Amino acid sequence: MxxxxxxxxxxxxxxxxxxxxxxxxxxxxxxxxxxxxxxxxxxxxxxxxxxxxxxxxxxxxxxxxxxxxxxxxxxxxxxxxxxxxxxxxxxxxxxxxxxxxxxxxxxxxxxxxxxxxxxxxxxxxxxxxxxxxxxxxxxxxxxxxxxxxxxxxxxxxxxxxxxxxxxxxxxxxxxxxxxxxxxxxxxxxxxxxxxxxxxxxxxxxxxxxxxxxxxxxxxxxxxxxxxxxxxxxxxxxxxxxxxxxxxSPQSSDCERAERLDGFSCVTGPSSQYIYGRLDYSLFADERLEDPRIRAAIFHALSYEGLADILGLASVPQGQLGTPDMTGFNDALEQYASDPQRSMELVQQAQADGVNLNGLRVEVMGRDDTPRIGELVEAIGAMIEAVGIPTRQNVQTPAVANPRFRISEYKAEAPRAMMQVHVKENPAPDFGLNLHSNYACPDLDDPSGVSRSSVFCDEEFDERLHEALTLIGEERHEAMQELNAFLHERYVIIPLALLDRAYLVRxxxxxxxxxxxxxxxxxxxxxx
Structure with a gap:
């Protein structure tokens, strides 16, 4: 081997x-x-x-x-x-x-x-x-x-x-x-x-x-x-x-390396993850604010299947990080893959007057993300299967990056997009992760820390601001509670944790x- x-x-x-x-x-x-x-x-x-x-x-x-x-x-x-x-x-x-x-x-x-x-x-x-x-x-x-x-x-x-x-x-x-x-x-x-x-x-x-x-x-x-x-x-x-x-070889490349002489495949954990950021409270289609529609999308996905598509990847534990990070909440679990439950949630929402006519969730990624075409196609198909229309889109970074920033959200309002993107945790601490991904962005400062966030919740922002000033066990517990808070609100889908891989002569x-x-x-x- x-x-x-x-x-x-x-x-x-x-x-x-x-x-x-x-x-x-x-x-x-x-x-x-x-x-x-x-x-x-x-x-x-x-x-x-x-x-x-x-x-x-x-x-x-x-x-x-x-x-x-x-x-x-x-x-x-x-x-x-x-x-x-x-x-x-x-x-x-x-x-x-x-x-x-x-x-x-x-x-x-x-x-x-x-x-x-x-x-x-x-x-x-x-x-x-x-x-x-x-x-x-x-x-x-x-x-x-x-x-x-x-x-x-x-x-x-x-x-x-x-x-x-x-x-x-x-x-x-x-x-x-x-x-x-x-x-x-x-x-x-x-x-x-x-x-x-x-x-x-x-x-x-x-x-x-x-x-x-x-x-x-x-x-x-x-x-x-x-x-x-x-x-x-x-x-x-x-x-x-x-x-x-x-x-960044593919898993199939590593399999070939096992059979060939002269080089090896080296793999190990990394700080990278891939997420699905689903438009929420900022310039989003109001139907995406219905908790049943959001839950239906999260539970429509087969996370094991998506990890298999990516290769050299594993299923996260319901949060955008790993157990070694300050603030990791071990009580959380990945969202269950349950298409039947998703279909029932969609039907309940429709029975209560949520009209899905004209809604089409754009599942969008950058073309420099490995296997992104297969990934967005699979995500789109899984969501379609539970009764929520989608379209898939892969764009160059030059086109996609502005659309991943708050300055462009308003121009496309009301928007229904899931950003499928790779990011990393450069420090073993959830403070950076929560601040950049979930804090409400300043619309007057579109270059700020949270410029890609789609989420605005006053209670969350107040608790996060306090947690960022803490150290030690107090910081750890505060971040754990914030991860649980977000998990219940179906804000961002943790799609996969990515292994690092290299072919080395x-x-x-x-x-x-x-x-x-x-x-x-x-x-x-x-x-």
Whole structure:
């Protein structure tokens, strides 16, 4: 059996057999399922939409793959000042790829740029209860502030990419296509529609550091990320010896890997999930506010069947997260698949005057989501079978993303859509999850944390705001209660939890974190 499971770290070693060696031995090639939307610093937390960017742009701190604790990166140490402030002490002598110094002024500029709400970056989905700002205390010390108590400021700094102050201030447009970080690899080229690449940074601070993550000197001179939307194309690359690693193979690819020599399928849990966000209280068709219609849709679905379609997936426990997360409610269960009950609920609603004429729920996904066509077709058919008309739609990110934001909801009102989409929990805490997915969005600030939410409930918002300021067991219990509150209201369907999977050629030693992100500094060629 060549498919291997792991929770935190994976080590692979072998002898190349049956696979042609790479033409460029000094270039590490990664086949990824999609092209980056951009290469801005705010995207280093995204391994799907910005694959590999973390090798060029570094955060101040990061979560250790083995322990789950925060460890130094650009900040050597840090301390909590109070419930709204965090002080970070920076490494001395670090420079950006353009040769400018990484000092407190540059770091403060990056922090405020990334978290500026007016920039409307997607990282706002992981913002806390307050606005984030930064001040320079001395040349190598920066203090981060939140306008509201925020016990997770350190986590937010682990998401924050630090880049050249000179570029941000003097050439901001280049920030999105030509990243200037501090990482072990420096951006080389972006051949749009094909690949992007980076070369080894010989001035990397990690070469002389005792506490560096990974190797002091990475094994490979260059890394190239090849964009291949079709899983079969990525599979063909590793079979032909044209890739070292393939991201997001299908379960059938992993089955083939068991029979072939030269590479293996590596699987393990991830922080990703796929959900169905069904329009609710904001500009929605009023018939979707009827609890019987919502319950009928939730219970119409076969969750085991949907997980089988996706492959490398499992059925959630009635919430958008896993048992290791603060706030996970073990008393909840996944919504029962019961089409007969759904049909009865629809009939009850109709008998009470709910007229379904003209209602057609749009089951919609993005074309960069694996197996999305099959998934939305199956969901639509299951809902149709209980008496609720649907239509299925798959669109490009450029078309779909605006429709996933509150700014577009009003333009389509009254709307009846189920957004089928992949998201991740970058921290083992339900606070971020609940805030971004369920809090009522500010219609006057369509770039805010909850800009994709379709739900507005005053009681929920008040309880969430309080819970976000708590720590320890109080926080855990408050989040558990909120998960139960949402479960009863049929707001978002937890469709599946996704495993992380890779095809990896033999002869490599790698370490992956629980979020599945790989760093080339952690890749070595085995003897």
């Amino acid at each position: 060549k498919t291997r499971q792991t929770a935190l770290a994976i080590t692979l070693a072998g002898v190349l057999a049956g696979v042609t060696s790479l033409a460029l031995a000094d270039t590490f090639v990664v086949a990824v399922p999609q092209e980056p939307q951009d290469l801005a610093a705010q995207g280093i937390y995204k391994e799907i939409n910005a694959p590999g960017l973390r090798n060029v742009i570094e955060p101040l701190i990061m979560m250790d793959a083995d322990s789950g604790d925060y460890v130094p990166v650009l900040a050597q140490d840090w301390e909590v000042i109070d419930d709204t402030s965090l002080r970070l002490h920076l490494r001395e002598g670090v420079v950006f790829h353009d040769g400018t110094p990484m000092d407190a002024e540059a770091v403060a500029t990056s922090i405020e740029f990334v978290w500026d709400q007016e920039n409307a970056f997607t990282i706002q989905e992981y913002a806390g209860p307050g606005r984030i700002s930064a001040e320079v205390e001395d040349d190598l010390t920066v203090v981060v502030h939140s306008s509201e108590p925020d016990p997770m400021l350190d986590f937010r700094m682990s998401l924050t990419g630090i880049t050249s102050q000179d570029q941000i201030e003097n050439n901001p447009s280049a920030h999105f296509t030509q990243p200037l970080g501090t990482g072990p690899y420096a951006f080389e080229d972006w051949d749009q529609g094909s690949s992007w690449s980076a070369v080894r940074n010989d001035d990397w601070w990690g070469r002389a550091a005792d506490d560096v993550y990974g190797q002091n000197i990475p094994d490979y001179d260059r890394v190239r990320f090849e964009f291949r939307t079709e899983s079969s194309s990525r599979m063909a690359m590793i079979m032909a010896g044209e890739a070292d690693i393939v991201v 033999d002869g490599l030693d790698l370490t992956f974190g629980p979020d599945g992100r790989f760093l080339l500094a952690n890749v070595t060629q085995s003897d």
